[in-house]
Amino acid sequence: MAAAGHDVQIDHVSHRFADYVAVDDVSLTIDGGGLVALLGPSGCGKSTLLRIIAGFIAQSSGRILFDGAPVDHLPANRRGVGIVFQNYALFPHMTVRDNVAYGLRAQKWERDDIGPRVEEMLRRVHMAQFADRFPKQLSGGQQQRVALARCLATDPKVLLLDEPFAALDKNLRFDMQVEVKRLQHEYGITTIMVTHDQEEALAMADRIAVMSRGRLEQVASPTEIYDRPATLFVNQFVGSTNLLRGELLAQDSNGALVRLDDGTALRAADSKGLMPGAKVVVAVRPEGLVLSDNAVEGARPGRIKTVMPLGPQVAYDIETEDGAALKAVVARSGASGLREADSIVHVAPVSPAACNIFAIE
Amino acid sequence: MPDPVRVRDWNAASLTIAFGIATVLAAIVLIAPSIVILITSFTDSASLKFPPSGYSLRWYRALADADQMQTAALNSLIVAIWTTALSVVLGTGAAVAVSRSRGWKARLLDGLFMSPLLLPALAFGFAALIFIYRIGLRPNLPLLVLGHVIVCVPFVIRTTLAALAQLDPALADASLSLGATHAETFRRITLPLIGRGIGAGGFLAFMASFDNVPVSLFLADERTEVLPIHLWQQIETNLDVRTAAASGVIIVATLILMALAERFAGLTSQMR
The missing domain is CATH 2.40.50.140 (Nucleic acid-binding proteins)
Structure with missing residues (x-):
C-alpha cells in the first residue's frame, strides 16, 4: 500500500495581516512520506502556515510547491490537501458513513466505488460497526478515527493535522498517536502536524520545525532538537532546562x-x-x-x-x-x-x- | 453551628417570590385578552358583552357567509406567503453575507437591515406611500408585499445570523478541503445546519406579515384590503360579532402553527 508520498516545499513564505507579520519568510522542504511537526506557542504563526498550505488563505509572498510544482493558484477544494481539524469538524447532520462518503461524492467518484471505499476506510480505522451513528454519538477518539477515514478516503497528496490530540484525554491520546502514526506509515502520506505540545511533536514527528513569532527557529530531528537546540528559545520551549x-x-x-x-x-x-x-x-x-x-x-x-x-x-x-x-x-x-x-x-x-x-x- | 446544607436565605427567597408574582401577572395580561375574546366569540347574542348570556356557534357559522371578510383573509394569506418566501430568500442571503464579512461594513449592514424593527412602522408605511406616488405608481399587491418584506425580513436575518454564529467555521473548511465547491458546501453543509434558524425566522415573518397594520394601512388599496384592517373597520362601524369569531379562528390557527413550528424547527430555542 505504501506509495511514495509527495514532496512539499514551502518557499520563502510570508504572510501579513494588516500590519502584523504572522509568517515571516519561512522555507521548509518536506520529503515525500515524511511527518513534520510545526511546533510553537500559540500565535507563532504555525496555524496560519497550515491554512496557507491548505489553500484557505493566500500568502502575502512566497510559494507552496507539491512535487516541485507550485499550487498557489489552486483553491482549497482542488489542492488535494486533507485536513484533520482540532475539533474533527465532522458534519453533525450526517452519519459516519455519509461523512466518509462526502469527499468521494464531491470528487465525483463512481457511485459503485463509493460504498466499498467507505467500508474499507471504516475498517481501517476500526469504525465499521459505527457506520450508521451520528458524530455526537461517538467519543472523541472515535470521532477522530472517522475524521481520519474521511480525510484519507479521497487519497489526498498531503495530510495536515491541526492540534490533532489536544482534545483527547491523556490515555486516549497515546493510543491515537500510535494509530495515526500507523496510518501515516501505511499510506506513506506526507504529513504536516501543527502542535503546541512538545511531547506530541517529539513522539510523532520525523522532523520538528520549531516556530516563534512567525519565524523558523530550528528544523531538525526530535533528538537533535532536544539535545542540541539551536537557539535559547528552542531550548526553553522543548523540554525543561536550567x-x-x-x-x-x-x-x-x-x-x-x-x-x-x-x-x-x-x-x-x-x-x-x-x-x-x-x-x-x-x-x-x-x-x-x-x-x-x-x-x-x-x-x-x-x-x-x-x-x-x-x-x-x-x-x-x-x-x-x-x-x-x-x-x-x-x-x-x-x-x-x-x-x-x-x-x-x-x-x-x-x-x-x-x-x-x-x-x- | 448552622446546618451547612440548608441555609435559610430570605433575601434570595424574596427575590424568587417577586419574580414569580411578576411572571404570573405578565402571563395574565398576555393571555387574558385572548381568552376573553375566545369566550365572547361563542356568544348567542348580537352584542360583544362579556361574559355572554348564552353560548352558540352562530357567529362561526356566519363567517361562512362573510364574503368581504373571507376576501380580506385570503388577501392577508397571499401577502403573508409571498412576504415569507421573499424574506426567507433575501434574509438568508443577507445574513450569510453579514456573517462572512468583518469590521465596520458588516456592522453597518447589520444595523441597516435591522432598522425596520426599530423605526416606527407607521412612519415607514407613510414614507413608502409618498415614495410610491412620487415614482408614479399606485398601491397594489406586489408593492404591499414589498412593504411587508421590509418590516419582516429582519426576523429572518436575526434568527439566521444566530444560527450561523453557532455554526463551526471548520465545517465549511472541511467540506472545501474534501473537494466540494463553495456552492456544494453551502447546499449540503451550511444550509441544512442553519435550516431551523431560517425556518424560525420564516415563521416569525409570516406572523408579523399576517397581522401587520401600519404598513398595510398605507399600502393596501380597496382591492387588496387585508384582514387586520378589515376587522378593525368592522369593529369601528358596527361592532360586528363576527370579528370575535374571526379572532377565535386566528388564535387557534396561530396556536397550531406555533406547536408545529416548535415541533419541527425548535422555534423557541432558535430565538435565544
Whole structure:
C-alpha cells in the first residue's frame, strides 16, 4: 500500500495581516512520506502556515510547491490537501458513513466505488460497526478515527493535522498517536502536524520545525532538537532546562570553558563560534546534572528543597548557595534510595556535551 | 453551628417570590385578552358583552357567509406567503453575507437591515406611500408585499445570523478541503445546519406579515384590503360579532402553527 508520498516545499513564505507579520519568510522542504511537526506557542504563526498550505488563505509572498510544482493558484477544494481539524469538524447532520462518503461524492467518484471505499476506510480505522451513528454519538477518539477515514478516503497528496490530540484525554491520546502514526506509515502520506505540545511533536514527528513569532527557529530531528537546540528559545520551549549565566573564558578543540557568575568553572562541548569574553548562558537539562555526596571538581553545593518521586525517576529542586534554583532529574537505581529534603548535595553537569552555550543578546 | 446544607436565605427567597408574582401577572395580561375574546366569540347574542348570556356557534357559522371578510383573509394569506418566501430568500442571503464579512461594513449592514424593527412602522408605511406616488405608481399587491418584506425580513436575518454564529467555521473548511465547491458546501453543509434558524425566522415573518397594520394601512388599496384592517373597520362601524369569531379562528390557527413550528424547527430555542 505504501506509495511514495509527495514532496512539499514551502518557499520563502510570508504572510501579513494588516500590519502584523504572522509568517515571516519561512522555507521548509518536506520529503515525500515524511511527518513534520510545526511546533510553537500559540500565535507563532504555525496555524496560519497550515491554512496557507491548505489553500484557505493566500500568502502575502512566497510559494507552496507539491512535487516541485507550485499550487498557489489552486483553491482549497482542488489542492488535494486533507485536513484533520482540532475539533474533527465532522458534519453533525450526517452519519459516519455519509461523512466518509462526502469527499468521494464531491470528487465525483463512481457511485459503485463509493460504498466499498467507505467500508474499507471504516475498517481501517476500526469504525465499521459505527457506520450508521451520528458524530455526537461517538467519543472523541472515535470521532477522530472517522475524521481520519474521511480525510484519507479521497487519497489526498498531503495530510495536515491541526492540534490533532489536544482534545483527547491523556490515555486516549497515546493510543491515537500510535494509530495515526500507523496510518501515516501505511499510506506513506506526507504529513504536516501543527502542535503546541512538545511531547506530541517529539513522539510523532520525523522532523520538528520549531516556530516563534512567525519565524523558523530550528528544523531538525526530535533528538537533535532536544539535545542540541539551536537557539535559547528552542531550548526553553522543548523540554525543561536550567539556565546558568557566565562568561566564556576560552575555547579550543575540546570545546569551551565558561566561568559561571558564582565562580564555578564549567566545560561545554561546543562554543558555537563565540569569542572569549562573551557573556553567555549555559543551558543544562535536568537529566544532564549529576548529584554526588562529595565535592568534586566543577560541582557546586546546594540544598535539596523538594523531592518528587516520579516513578522510574526522581526530580529534585535544589537551591545553590547563591540562591539559584536548579532542577535535577536522576534515574532511580535499585541500590540508591531517595535523597532527603534539606540534605546537602554537590551538583555538576554529567558531561560537557550536556551543556549548551547561548550568547546573551 | 448552622446546618451547612440548608441555609435559610430570605433575601434570595424574596427575590424568587417577586419574580414569580411578576411572571404570573405578565402571563395574565398576555393571555387574558385572548381568552376573553375566545369566550365572547361563542356568544348567542348580537352584542360583544362579556361574559355572554348564552353560548352558540352562530357567529362561526356566519363567517361562512362573510364574503368581504373571507376576501380580506385570503388577501392577508397571499401577502403573508409571498412576504415569507421573499424574506426567507433575501434574509438568508443577507445574513450569510453579514456573517462572512468583518469590521465596520458588516456592522453597518447589520444595523441597516435591522432598522425596520426599530423605526416606527407607521412612519415607514407613510414614507413608502409618498415614495410610491412620487415614482408614479399606485398601491397594489406586489408593492404591499414589498412593504411587508421590509418590516419582516429582519426576523429572518436575526434568527439566521444566530444560527450561523453557532455554526463551526471548520465545517465549511472541511467540506472545501474534501473537494466540494463553495456552492456544494453551502447546499449540503451550511444550509441544512442553519435550516431551523431560517425556518424560525420564516415563521416569525409570516406572523408579523399576517397581522401587520401600519404598513398595510398605507399600502393596501380597496382591492387588496387585508384582514387586520378589515376587522378593525368592522369593529369601528358596527361592532360586528363576527370579528370575535374571526379572532377565535386566528388564535387557534396561530396556536397550531406555533406547536408545529416548535415541533419541527425548535422555534423557541432558535430565538435565544
